[in-house]
Amino acid sequence: MSSCSQGPNEKDSQLALMKTVNPNPTxxxxxxxxxxxxxxxxxxxxxxxxxxxxxxKGKKDTLVxxxxxxxxxxxxxxxxxxxxxTLEKKYPKENFTVSSDYKIFLEAVRLVERKNNxxxxxxxxxxxxNEIVKMxxxxx
Amino acid sequence: MASKQKNMTPQQQKYQQLxxxxxxxxxxLKNCIKAFxxxxxxxxxxxxxxxxxxxxxxxxxxxxxxxxxxxMVFLSMLLTGFGVYDRLGQFAGAGSAVPVTGFxxxxxxxxxxxxxxxxxLGVGGNMFKLAGSVILFGVFSAFVVALIKTxxxxxxxx
Numbered sequence: 001m002s003s004c005s006q007g008p009n010e011k012d013s014q015l016a017l018m019k020t021v022n023p024n025p026t027x028x029x030x031x032x033x034x035x036x037x038x039x040x041x042x043x044x045x046x047x048x049x050x051x052x053x054x055x056x057k058g059k060k061d062t063l064v065x066x067x068x069x070x071x072x073x074x075x076x077x078x079x080x081x082x083x084x085x086t087l088e089k090k091y092p093k094e095n096f097t098v099s100s101d102y103k104i105f106l107e108a109v110r111l112v113e114r115k116n117n118x119x120x121x122x123x124x125x126x127x128x129x130n131e132i133v134k135m136x137x138x139x140x
Numbered sequence: 141m142a143s144k145q146k147n148m149t150p151q152q153q154k155y156q157q158l159x160x161x162x163x164x165x166x167x168x169l170k171n172c173i174k175a176f177x178x179x180x181x182x183x184x185x186x187x188x189x190x191x192x193x194x195x196x197x198x199x200x201x202x203x204x205x206x207x208x209x210x211x212m213v214f215l216s217m218l219l220t221g222f223g224v225y226d227r228l229g230q231f232a233g234a235g236s237a238v239p240v241t242g243f244x245x246x247x248x249x250x251x252x253x254x255x256x257x258x259x260x261l262g263v264g265g266n267m268f269k270l271a272g273s274v275i276l277f278g279v280f281s282a283f284v285v286a287l288i289k290t291x292x293x294x295x296x297x298x
Binding site: 017101102103104106135139 | 191194195198199200201202203204
């Protein structure tokens with residue numbers, strides 16, 4: 001029953017680990033820095049080793065999650081380091097949380113979907129966003 | 141080998157030759173292919189279980205290995221108890237012994253074997269007869285690797 005009310009976009013997160021999703025870059029607060037988030041996504045996509053990117057911007061942090069091409073998974077740490085360096089150089093004012101973890105990616109996709117569906121308010125989205133950022137920082 | 145043959149009587153050498161002639165050759169390639177496929181299949185099941193934990197529980201890619209390993213070991217223990225894993229082991233050989241499921245099989249098969257000797261001295265005393273060495277050398281090698289990593293970290297290499 002619940003699957004009927006989820007709508008077509010909900011399927012993206014169901015298959016997020018199997019296929020390329022490339023969700024739209026999202027901002028938890030409406031009309032605040034949407035352009036910048038899109039630029040960040042393009043910047044991340046320009047990395048050859050990366051193929052699926054989700055960018056979500058909250059009040060304080062910006063979450064960048066991505067998938068790494070299979071044969072490049074041996075260089076995960078280096079890719080993360082490079083990406084962090086590039087982003088911090090180009091956007092020194094932003095506070096980035098960068099991760100290639102599947103769980104963080106999945107949760108980011110779910111957040112984007114629920115935000116776009118309108119099932120999450122700005123405040124709820126920000127709360128969930130902070131939880132995801134915390135989950136990601138707990139791993140380090 | 142050559143010195144062994146020198147010590148043999150001509151009769152024994154003849155017998156050796158005859159035995160070598162009639163001995164069945166092990167189908168090494170066939171066994172390898174079987175082990176590869178069954179081992180790969182077990183790993184695919186493990187991957188599916190880890191995706192299940194990522195999707196429906198709060199496990200990240202980093203710590204999803206723990207419940208996945210526990211589940212796989214538990215499943216292989218059940219299958220050993222039901223007598224299914226023995227057949228699989230017969231068919232796939234190393235393909236079923238090398239993945240972590242082989243560990244569960246080693247524990248339970250030893251426990252079943254010594255059940256008649258009682259719960260404490262039989263099951264308890266012999267349960268880790270096979271798997272004990274895996275735990276011992278696993279813990280020891282983990283200790284050595286951690287030590288090397290710590291030292292390299294202290295010297296600034298890593």
